[in-house]
Amino acid sequence: MSEQGSTGSTQVAVLGGGCFWCVEAVLVDLRGVISVAPGYSGGHVDNPTYEQVCGKNTGHIEVARVEFDPAVLSYSDLLRVFFATHDPTTPGRQGNDVGPQYESAIFWQDESQRQQARAVMAEIDEQHIYDAPLVTQLREPATFWPAEDYHRNYFALHPEQGYCQFVIAPKVAKFRKQFRDRLAR
16 A cells, blocks of 8 residues: 555655644645545554554554645645645644644655655755754655545534634635645635
């Protein structure tokens, strides 16, 4: 089940930016993104469940598998949006979500992605966008394990849920304002 960087005319990125509901809710609206699937990557347990990952003993990070069209959205630009829409300076947490499953991570899929990720991270460091250094892990390709079906499109399907209203909605609103020229709709 490990992913390749390219699937014909599309590419795949695997990104961990805290809660996968947040990452999915932001990236699904980005022009050039074909699909976003929440899941788990980087751990030592096969076919992990959400409960196992939340137990903090699987080594997995909550990630989003993003299929995108590089003719419309470059991998580097996807990473710039990724970095702008989560806090890549806090190890093991995003806001109130605390634990190793919420690490900021990029699972590069091929050497080109690894090099582009390094370049974007260096660019962010040079621009002093954050007050603290990046702690985003740049990790080798790893098996992507899809999350349970009830996690897919969580924000779109449950906008009234408290976490969606107080955590995801402001993040999506910030993204839509900051990247309005890159929205798919």
